[in-house]
Amino acid sequence: MGTTQLETVPEPKYWHLKTVLSEALDSEFTVGEILPNERDLAARFGVARATLRQALEQLELEGRLQRRRGVGTTVAPPRMGVAVGTARHAWPGAADDAWQPVDSAPAVPSAAVAAALETGRDEPVHTVRRSRVSHGQPVAAELLYVPALSVPDLSAIDAPSGAARARAVLRELQRLELEGQDRAVELGSARADDAKELDRLPGAPVLVVTTRFFAGGRTAALSVATYRADTCRLTFGDSGGVEIHHGPERQAS
Amino acid sequence: MGTTQLETVPEPKYWHLKTVLSEALDSEFTVGEILPNERDLAARFGVARATLRQALEQLELEGRLQRRRGVGTTVAPPRMGVAVGTARHAWPGAADDAWQPVDSAPAVPSAAVAAALETGRDEPVHTVRRSRVSHGQPVAAELLYVPALSVPDLSAIDAPSGAARARAVLRELQRLELEGQDRAVELGSARADDAKELDRLPGAPVLVVTTRFFAGGRTAALSVATYRADTCRLTFGDSGGVEIHHGPERQAS
DNA sequence: GAGTGGTCTAGACCACCGC
DNA sequence: CGGTGGTCTAGACCACTCT
Numbered sequence: 359m360g361t362t363q364l365e366t367v368p369e370p371k372y373w374h375l376k377t378v379l380s381e382a383l384d385s386e387f388t389v390g391e392i393l394p395n396e397r398d399l400a401a402r403f404g405v406a407r408a409t410l411r412q413a414l415e416q417l418e419l420e421g422r423l424q425r426r427r428g429v430g431t432t433v434a435p436p437r438m439g440v441a442v443g444t445a446r447h448a449w450p451g452a453a454d455d456a457w458q459p460v461d462s463a464p465a466v467p468s469a470a471v472a473a474a475l476e477t478g479r480d481e482p483v484h485t486v487r488r489s490r491v492s493h494g495q496p497v498a499a500e501l502l503y504v505p506a507l508s509v510p511d512l513s514a515i516d517a518p519s520g521a522a523r524a525r526a527v528l529r530e531l532q533r534l535e536l537e538g539q540d541r542a543v544e545l546g547s548a549r550a551d552d553a554k555e556l557d558r559l560p561g562a563p564v565l566v567v568t569t570r571f572f573a574g575g576r577t578a579a580l581s582v583a584t585y586r587a588d589t590c591r592l593t594f595g596d597s598g599g600v601e602i603h604h605g606p607e608r609q610a611s
Numbered sequence: 612m613g614t615t616q617l618e619t620v621p622e623p624k625y626w627h628l629k630t631v632l633s634e635a636l637d638s639e640f641t642v643g644e645i646l647p648n649e650r651d652l653a654a655r656f657g658v659a660r661a662t663l664r665q666a667l668e669q670l671e672l673e674g675r676l677q678r679r680r681g682v683g684t685t686v687a688p689p690r691m692g693v694a695v696g697t698a699r700h701a702w703p704g705a706a707d708d709a710w711q712p713v714d715s716a717p718a719v720p721s722a723a724v725a726a727a728l729e730t731g732r733d734e735p736v737h738t739v740r741r742s743r744v745s746h747g748q749p750v751a752a753e754l755l756y757v758p759a760l761s762v763p764d765l766s767a768i769d770a771p772s773g774a775a776r777a778r779a780v781l782r783e784l785q786r787l788e789l790e791g792q793d794r795a796v797e798l799g800s801a802r803a804d805d806a807k808e809l810d811r812l813p814g815a816p817v818l819v820v821t822t823r824f825f826a827g828g829r830t831a832a833l834s835v836a837t838y839r840a841d842t843c844r845l846t847f848g849d850s851g852g853v854e855i856h857h858g859p860e861r862q863a864s
Numbered sequence: 865g866a867g868t869g870g871t872c873t874a875g876a877c878c879a880c881c882g883c
Numbered sequence: 884c885g886g887t888g889g890t891c892t893a894g895a896c897c898a899c900t901c902t
Contacts, residue, residue: 368878368879370889370890370891371890371891372890372891373813373814376814395867395868395869396868396869397868405891405892406891406892406893406894407892407893407894408890408891408892408893409890409891409892411869411870412890412891414869416800416814419798419800419816420798420799420800421797421798425868425869425870426868426869426899426900427868427869427870427898427899427900428867428868428869428898428899428900428901429867429868429869429899429900429901430867430868430869431868431869437797439795443794443847540846541696541846541847542692542844542845542846542847543796543818543844543845543847544674544690544818544840544843544844544845545672545673545674545798545816545818545840545841546673547669547672547673559870560626561626561629561669563672563798563816565796565797565798565818587797587798588798590797591795591796591797592795592796592797593793593794593795594696594793594794594795594796594847621897621898623870623871623872624871624872625871625872648886648887648888649887649888650887658872658873659872659873659874659875660873660874660875661871661872661873661874662871662872662873664888664889665871665872667888678887678888678889679880679881679887679888680879680880680881680887680888680889681879681880681881681882681886681887681888682880682881682882682886682887682888683881683886683887683888684887684888812889
């Protein structure tokens with residue numbers, strides 16, 4: 359006994375490092391400022407680079423930092439609020455909903471998609487790719503699945519793909535009466551194609567928003583939208599967004 | 612020129628590993644089954660343990676695996692759907708809302724909390740800790756902030772802390788007329804106290820749901836709920852939950 | 865080409881769990 | 884006590900961006 363021994367739990371180095379860096383970000387850095395490179399930082403704190411990187415990874419996950427290969431590590435601005443539940447009961451593609459149609463093609467659904475649509479795998483679907491930009495930077499990529507049954511008049515479409523075809527599918531959707539919708543949010547990691555569109559590396563953390571649209575007693579459409587988890591705060595509900603900051607923050611010149 | 616050179620992008624080893632393991636999980640393992648330990652797996656695939664761990668980390672992030680120190684790595688069941696937006700416009704603590712009051716204490720709000728409550732830092736608040744259990748395992752920990760102004764009749768309370776005090780604060784809240792609410796979801800990492808309650812290590816990925824409750828023209832309460840990101844899929848909206856699976860999956864005996 | 869972050873290695877020791 | 888995952892090191896090379 360004797361000594362008071364408060365430090366019964368030796369905190370991991372990277373955890374302590376993260377705390378120290380976090381406080382430094384609040385007090386000594388401005389948004390957009392470039393941090394010293396990883397080798398210098400590691401040397402300054404007397405740890406291996408891998409240990410430093412573990413701390414930086416967490417801070418990036420929390421949206422405090424942004425790292426880009428070949429460029430450097432910068433202080434990230436507070437996460438932007440992205441409205442995702444504003445207009446209750448509205449089809450995708452309705453009177454500007456912040457999404458930009460990109461492409462479309464027919465396809466056979468994967469097992470997972472067919473299950474969510476509650477159809478067989480033999481039931482063909484139209485896929486529509488859309489992207490969402492906010493404050494001048496891409497925040498989300500969406501893959502929309504529409505069973506061919508939901509939009510029968512689309513069979514006479516001329517364009518085999520492209521944005522025009524995407525707009526045609528969305529236009530046909532508006533003609534149905536939307537009976538309800540269903541939404542879920544979970545954590546995922548970006549597939550290669552989504553990552554490219556979001557300007558991130560494959561595997562980057564994303565918030566996956568899955569929405570089912572019901573019409574005619576069936577699931578008439580399924581939307582799988584992946585949002586950048588590092589830069590986005592998904593907002594639901596009536597008013598604007600909740601403003602939560604980590605601490606004092608100033609704007610870079 | 613000459614060679615066709617299709618492999619312009621050499622896939623990182625850990626990414627390829629993750630794909631291989633993911634497919635093996637679908638076809639050769641059952642939920643709850645224990646994987647070989649990391650040293651064996653790394654040797655089997657001919658990579659360093661750190662590289663294997665990078666792949667396992669991603670799979671755990673996606674909810675495919677569960678790792679526990681001193682025990683091993685097991686195949687995780689599909690994520691459970693956790694309703695988070697069911698009863699629109701209801702106070703926390705209303706007619707069983709799946710949360711269990713744990714503790715309560717008076718406190719002075721942090722700068723971030725004060726900003727979200729739109730009050731000064733000198734304005735005292737009541738904090739209420741609650742926990743949420745689903746399918747026999749803890750899924751979320753909540754910290755509720757209630758400005759003392761919102762529940763003036765609480766000043767005569769006897770208990771200085773404990774679950775009884777928590778229930779008293781919640782009871783007082785019900786007496787106010789709820790005028791609206793506001794919700795946001797973002798990615799975070801578990802603080803030490805939340806991690807302990809969620810049976811995870813500090814820094815584990817969590818989905819942070821921030822809800823503002825409005826009454827009397829003010830923000831009458833602020834809820835910050837942290838859900839385990841690995842095991843939970845947050846569901847909103849009218850009906851139950853969206854069932855999305857990764858692929859074929861069977862139940863262990 | 866110089867400098868950045870991203871990947872990978874081969875080791876070591878520690879904290880925790882169950883026997 | 885033995886076995887597990889968690890942390891940490893000191894290197895190396897690669898992919899990318901900018902100048």
